[in-house]
Amino acid sequence: MKIGLVLPNIPSYSETFFKNKIVGLQQNGHTVILFVNNSEAESKYHNCTVVKAPKLNGNKIIVLWNLLLELLKMIFINPKRSYRLYKFNKKDNVSFIKNFKSIVSNQFLLTQKLDWLHFGFGTMAIERENIAQAIVAKMAVSFRGYDHYVYPQKNKNCYEILSSKSVKYHVLSDGMKKSLEEKGISEANISKITPAIDINLFEALIIKKSTGILQIKTIARLHWIKGLEYTLEALALLKTDGIQFHYTMIGDGIEKERLVFAVHQLGLSENVTFTGKLSPQEIKEELSKTDIYLQYSIQEGFCNAVLEAQAMGLVCIVSDAEGLSENVLHNQTGFVVAKQNSKLLFEKIKQVIQLPEAEKKNIQEQAILRVQNEFSLEKQKERFIEFYQ
Template sequence: MRVAIYSGNIPSTTFIENLIKNISSSGIKVLLFGKKFREVKYNENVEILDTPDSGLELLFFIIKESVKSIFRNPAKYLKTLRKIFTGDRGFKNKLKELGMMLPIINNQPDIFHIQWGKTLQKNPYLFELLSCRFALSLRGAHINYSPLNDNALAESYRKYFPVIDGFHAVSEAISAEAQKYGADSKKIKVIYSGVSDEFRNVKAEIRSDDSGMLKIISIGRYHWKKGYHYALDAMKILIKNGQEFKYTIVAQGEVPEEILFMLDDDELKSRVELKSGMPHEMLMKELSESDMLILPSVEEGIANVVLESMALGIPVISTDCGGMNEAISDGIDGFIVKVRDPELLAEKITELSNMKTDIKEKIILNARNKIKEKFSNENLKKGFVDFYASILKA
């Protein structure tokens, strides 16, 4: 079986790289198309068919791939040219699209697995130029709120969802959202993210700090849906209540003006630290040195950082958004609070910080056991092997 994992970037995000690693280790041949940003080592079942970004290198690449395509299927090559060079996207953009498309046509997989929903809008001719089966992963923002703010994207979903052969949903909640745009429930398989053994094998220890300083962390990117301003409102309440703490936000992107404005408050500014995105290994070290992770989001699929935190033994407080209640059972292996409720978030932070050690240890153990049973790489690997097999049998 040959499966293309298409995100457009090589390497891709941590969870897509984890998918590549796991399905290739099962014996499936994995093809990677797109732009390569750096060298990355995979096992022998992974083949990289990257496209140069620009310049003479791209031009020579297109000539080479065009010759292959003309010899193999001249009619398909002419159809590809007609599809890509129609419209007013600009000649350079059309060349880049041709460079992206030709290696896919010349190396067609059995299944073309699209990782991001917006690809359907950006590259609609995939469905006309390829004769393979199509799978689509339903992930977070691309399903939960992007189509609500973009009518053209929503229309592309309504047009192409009915022709997708199989959908992978990261949660039951996101599966329900996708069905609003025409995804067939019978074709959707919920496969939860897998957490690497490197996290599960770390011994959970409750951090001890004689200073009484509570270390709180949030990790993500700067976007309104991440709800950081609600978290900062909760921190103001903690200050008012006399709680000693340090709140660290590790996030990618430009800091929003709203956050900077809130941090004009001297008391809050002295207790909040903003850190830029960092390599995953450093991020996990930052997380492991914290007392708790809070996820104040308004929308999520299932946040991978929450799963990694649970695996590391760091207690989690999350808002009840998206599929987060599929990962956390409130009071059993973490805590769930209402969305947009700083008072309740502050109350839960205080409750967790004052919790007896034996109760906290039980919650940590329950969280680690849930990761092992529900969010393991073994489950992910089996889930995708079965998912791909069902698509080919349909």
């Protein structure tokens, strides 16, 4: 098959989800074409042709030239597909001006003959709901946490048109699947494929009880959605209780300045380190020196970092935000705490510190085994092959 994958940009080194999917499809004889919004992206990626959206903002001369090129494509290269897209959009009551803009700006998506057109994020399918039909391809859409839980809160009915189309949905968790079903999407059109990790890189490493300062870590974007302020408040209670620890926050983001100030206000300056982004190998090294892993998010689709921590045998404490309660099985492979409650998190950390070694080892071993059996890259590849069949 020929599969078009629509993404904001070429996958970065940390986006193993997309890289693994692409390689798996290629190994099974399928052709993958990447469509990216970034007009300055590379033209090749893992033996994939990269088709780039035209640059339609910025320098006026460049924009006018690109508009002319897209109009020529519309008239001489993609006239039938452009007309079909116009008709389908019109049927959805899209205004003439908006319809025309959509046809011009999406010419790069009309250029290839495909079996599947797959939007890598739900938000990328908005106002592009008819493109797959216009090029006579099947349509697939992946929903992640932000697409499914956050964006619709700010943009009511944003998926109304999408839900009326023939679409195959990919979701990360049973919770997301149930939510789509409640919105009227047929169960037959929804496939759950969880994130996966390189279990050879993040190999099992049972962490022994720390003989020094307790090492606690989190890997996350520095964003309000990750619940990091609640985490810091819980750690402040831990410090007040006289427990010695050091907390390392791995990642970067728009909330860094506010979080650094929160660390200062809570009297945790000597207890907290911000590392910024790290490579997978560097993350593995950090995790190997960790006693407890925290992911106390307000919202989370699933979370690869928690899988990596479990694969290495860390005791994980997570919130009950969406996919996290499926990622970690409470009292079996880790612990799940109600979100947005710093005191509850503090109490759970104390309980984990006091766990008997035998009980802790049992949880670690169950976590390792479950990740190896259910969340390997090979298993994920198999599920995507099935998805397109």
